[in-house]
Every structure is written in structure tokens, then in C-alpha cells.
Amino acid sequence: MQSTTRLQINTRKNNTIRFAQNSGRGRRHKGEKLIEIVLLLCAALFILVIFLITIFIFAKGLPLLIKIGPGNFLFETEWSPTRGVFGIGSMFMGSIMITLGSMLWAVPLGLSTAVFMAEIAPARIGQVLGNLINLLAGIPSVVYGFIGLIVVVPFIRDYFGGNGLSLLAGIIILGIMILPTIINVSRDSILAVPNEYKEGSLAMGATHYQTIARVIVPAARSGIITAIVLGMGRAIGETMAVVMVTGNSAIIPGSVLEPVRTMTSNIVLEMGYASGDHQTALFATGMVLFIFIVCLNLMINLMARGGINSGRS
Amino acid sequence: MERIYKIQSQNLDVFYRDFQALHAINMDIEQNKVTALIGPSGCGKSTFLRSLNRLNELIAGTSIKGQVYLDQQPIYTKELDVVALRKKVGMVFQKPSVFPMSIYDNIAYGPRIHGIRQKHQIDNIVERSLRAANLWEEVNNRLNSPASRLSGGQQQRLVIARVLAVDPEVILMDEPASALDPISTSRLEELIAKLKNKYTIVIVTHNMQQAARVSDYTGFFLNGELIEFNQTDELFVNPRDKRTEDYITGRFG
């Protein structure tokens, strides 16, 4: 049976065909190719956009930065556009203080909530809480700013003194705003910890809490770190809420009750009327912020590549 | 009587990146016959089947050497219209995978893709295909309900009807009965017997009784090689290779 006469068609022997993504010529071939190109362009647009953003921010900001010198620009604390003195030292410090301050309370609260949702709360409660946290994430900055202005600022004024528009107000509001990021990302990474780890620990007689502290959280650490870094990025870039509650004086605050101005506030407050070097200085401020954020992003990416469980899909 | 070969593979090698899944397969598949492919798991049956309609190339990193001929025409050429090839060589997969649409739209999917627009024409195709797949009686009063509500066996016949609707010449079936109960399986086998009058059928199966029941020819694969290929009666009764004998008598695999 095998001995049927094989048709002797002349074929190219040893012709290895490596498939192209879209081999074959049909009447539809041209249209298909066109569509693929259009889709490719859509994807390529992302690269173009980030490229444009980088180019324009740098093109506007870099000359002034070079003229003044990056060190002077970053660490000089005097900002008087009318006198042509552009130092964002106080705002740089302001951004860092407000970011660290808000993380100081939002990180512990966020992490314990994440553990609560992933490990302790009954499924139903965890789910409802998840929905509420998504809502918290969806509330616009300006609403947070408004609440801060109406509720938090007077509260601080009445109970702690000062005029209320302060670093503290910013820390409180900003902390609330970064909670959802911290909670969601770290909860996902805690949920991603394999069940065997947990069962193994419990089987050895550890209590649930010991298991959480010694097994689950360490196993989820790279995801938790990602959560914290993402929260940090969110905090440092936040604008509207901060502008509304911090009083915006361009001085380094001596206490949490004094006003503060961040880099983002600086931009939004003065962009409307700035021109010449002043405008350029605002772009340079944006540039510093941009570099900061991109570095944080790269950090997360490197971690995601190196870490076992980054909590981000 | 002269045999007409519908599909012929010639020294066919298939690689998944560096892994060679098929080694120099030569097989002539006769027209209007059922050819069964058997062999232990991982021996390359599906790979072979999927290289007959060039479905393997969807997997990144696959490459191929040798040639497959459909009606004496090579299919691995740069010029070949893959769409036309797949229209001629239909495929039924192991898991009946109906699209999340109505029964009617599932069948109409192929004809519409291939440019048929008239409602009455599509109606005709739907009815003809469902009848051909022995499914018409069971579903003709609910053509617009979701296909996912059908039983597993009905879904598998629906998938076959969907293939028939594009009017293929060859039907490839990859373990079409593996997810079915015995009754659905025997209905499927009846259907295969009926279809072979009009179509050339290649079927992968793990069930040797099934291969013996439905097929005219059987090919035995092992580790990516075609160990033996013969008329089914011959191969099961009188295997020439020791390995074939071991396999069909259940001594390994």
C-alpha cells in the first residue's frame, strides 16, 4: 500500500519556510495589509507621543536649566520671577516633604487594609471594600482639594493654629489620594502569593498573623514595593488638591503647620500669566518632575523584571 | 480502480523552534475515504493535521521543510492563498468551540466571510449544512438561540455543520469525539460514514476501535515519525512493524 506511485512534482528540496505573520496572497491581501499598517500606526503613536512630550518639555526647559545651572536651579531657594531669580529649592523640598509626609501614614494604613482585604475580611466584605476603594480612586483631585479646603484646613486652623493652609493639610489630603494605589497593587500581590506557602506555615502551627507577617508579606514584598513606588509617583505628581490646601508660599516650611509650595503647584499657579524666562523656568520645573517620574517608572519596571511577584500584570 | 489522492505529504518536517515534531512524513491520502491517525500522546498527530491546512503557522516559531500537495498542487508556497486553502480544507477541533452567537450565525459565519450576502442563500446553506450534519431535526425550531446552550454532542455536530457550510473538500478532525458521551460518539461516527461520500476525511483519534470502525486507512505515528500507514483492516489485523503491533495490542502508550 505504501508503494503507491508518488507523484514526481518538482519541488525545491530542503526549502525551509519560515512563516511570515501574514503569508498568502488573496484578493483580500491588500486590504489586510493596509489594516495591519493602520493598526501598527495606532500602536506606534504611543512611542511618538512620549517622544514628543519628552522633546517639547526638554526643549522648553533645558536652555534655562543650563543657563542657571542645574545645581542652582534645584537648590537655590529664592523664586522671584520679577527679579529674574529662578530657584526651585523650596518647591523641590516642598514636593519631597509632602510626598514623604503623606506616605508616612498612607503606606501603613494602605498595607494593613490590603492585608485585611486579601487575608482577613470575608469575601463579600473584601469585595465591597474593593468597590469602595475603586470609587475613592475615581474621585477627581479637585474634589479632594475642595474637601481639604472646606473641612481639613479650617479644622487645622481651629485645633492646631496657623491659618490652616499648610503642609499638614496637604499631607492629609494627599495621603487619602494615594491610598487606593497602594491598597490595590499590594492587595493583588498578596493575593498572588501561592496558597501552599500559607498552608505550609499554618500546618507548622504558626498562627494566622504569624503567617501573614513571616510568610505572606515577605513573599509579596516586591509587589508591595511597587505599590509604594507607584503611590509615591502619584503623590509627587499630584497638582490640584495640593494647590488648594497648602497655601503655596515658596518657602521651606519650618513646621507642618506652615504653608508650602510644590513643583506641580508652581506650574499651575503661574503658567497662566508667565512669559519669557519665567515661562521657561516653569517648563524646567516640569522637566525636573518628569525626570523624577520616569525614573520611578523605570525603577518599577526593573523590579518587575527582577522580582518574582510584582503585583502588576 | 485507480486511486485518486487528495492530499499528499512529502518528506514533511515540522519544527517548533528547535524541536522537531515531525520527521519526514510521507503520506498519500485518498479522496472520499476516511484516514485515521493514531499514536500515543505527543507523537505529532495534531501537528501533522494542522500542517495540512497551514494552521501551524499561527504558532510563533514554527517552521517546515518538505511539501504538502492538495490536488497535486503544493500548498507551502509564497503565492498560495491561505484563505482559499482553509476554505477547501476545513477543520474540526477536539473541543467543540462554538462562537458566542446564535446557532444560525455560527453556520452563517463562513458563508458571510466568503462574501455571500443574500439572506435566502444563507438560509439555504444553513439548512443544508445542518441537515448534512444530522442536526437539523434537533435545532430547526431554535436557530436563533445561543449555540452555547446545545449539548456537547450537538455542539460538535454544529461545528461540523459550520465547516460544511463553507463547502470544503477535505475535513480534518482532531479527536472530535474525545469530549463526547458514547451515544453522541456513535452519532458522530454515523455522520462521518455518511460524509465520506462527498468529502475526504482525516481524523485523529485515541480510540483504536473508533479508528477501526470509521476509517479506510490508518496511519500510526510514534515520536514524530509515521511508523506504518496502511489500509485499516490490514494494519489492525496484520501490522508489519513491531511497534505498531505493540501499540494496537495495548502493550504501551
Next chain:
Amino acid sequence: MGAAKMKDKLIYALFWLSGLIIVAILLSIVGYVLIKGFSVISLDFLLQSPRKAGAEGGIFTTVIGTLYLTLLALLMAVPIGTGAAIYLQEYASDQSRFARMVNLTAETLAGIPSIIFGLFGFVFLVILLNLGWSILSGGITLAIMILPTITRTAQEAILTVPVEYRENSLALGASKWQTTQKVILPFALPGIITGVILSIGRAIGETAALILTAGSSLGMPLSVFDPTRTMSVHLYLLAMEGISLERAFGTAFLVIVLIVIINFLANLSMRRFSQAMH
């Protein structure tokens, strides 16, 4: 043993407490705005144009401005974002440098603060392309901002389409695009819609970038070249410049209600989606 048990209980209580604090924060924010704002809301407030910089009259033009900007941004970002997702999931191979690059870019884009987009829109669209403070400048800026969300959710939705659907469709002789159009997109649609809904939320709340690109004019925008003021920008100016606290509450009320509705819809469509899968 007893002491360890006690300690565990105490720690449990702390975890519950943190959950409760989150709920309390959220409810007090939403509740406060809803209660204070409710009395301000009336048909006149919604349908009258603002007068005297917003101190009198309603917020109609800002509602229209928000609507206009959101629609324009969606009109640009939904097709492009979905197209990019289709390309990345269906056409590009996962390992290709291009795909990796686009994914990285999308991630970076998602992390950039609004104010940076605002600066970019200002220098590129408003000044260089001379579009001025306008709905067009604001809309394009907004589109760029929501692009990552739309693409990522669409990618995730496409990822859930069973590979069998693709194989079956292609085996029936459908082309890649036909398969995408007729099988993959319909299946992924609820997921894609979820992304669109989330983007609408972002568009409604966006402020910093729009102040710099769409301006803050209270006039009724007629064409895409007119400047406009969104509800969020309006809220900011009313509160910051002490124009009218009452109207600020009313505006905040509307924004919060919209966000709550949007969250509800997003949840609904996500649930629909996971149901459709099982």
C-alpha cells in the same frame, strides 16, 4: 498559648480597624459633598449659564464644555487605543521589540502626572500648532491621557478571548482582520467598554491639564476652536477664588454623582464581562 491568641485577636482588630477607616474616609467625603451640595442642585442650576464669573446663575456651559471635551477625547482615543491593543495582541509577536517598547511606553504614559500633559499640550498644541486654548487642544491632550487606560483594558479583554475562537475562525478561511472584527472584538467588547467608562471618569475629573489647554472661558463653546471650562476647572476656580462656595458645592455634587454612576457602570460591565466568560 493564651497570650499568643490574645495578641492575634488584637492584631485582627487592628486590621479590621484599617478597613473601617477607609470606609469612613470614603463615606464622609462622598456623604459630605452630597449632603451639602444637594440643596444647591436645581434645574436652573444645571440649565442656566453662569453669570458674574459663576457667582450667579448655573453651570450649564461647564457641563456642555465637559461633555464636548470628553466626547472629542473619546472619539480620538477609543479607535486609536483599541487599534493599538489589537495590534499588540493579535498582530505583533509578544517578543518583538516594538511590542515591548509600546507596552513600556503605555505604562510610562499612564504614570505621567496631568500637569506634564498640560505643559505639553500648552507648548505643542496651544502655542506651536496655534490651536489656542480650545476644546481641540484640550480634547487632544485628554485623548493622550486616557489612551493608556483604553489600550490596557482592551488588551486585557482581548487576552481573555479563547484561542479556539481564533483557530476555528481562521480554519474556516477567515482572514486575520475578519476574525478580529467578527469574533474577537464582539467577545472583548464588554471589557473594552469598561475601559471607556473608566476613561470618561478620568475626563470628567481632569483639571490641571485642561486649565493649561482648554482655558477657563465661561462662554458657551460653539466650535472645537472655542475655549471652554469644564466642571472640575469651574469647581477649582469657584473654591480657590472664593467666588461662591454654594455653587462650588453644587458643582462638586454633580461631579461626585457622575463619578459614582460611572463607577457603578464600570463595575456592572466588568461583571457582565466575567459572567459572559463562564
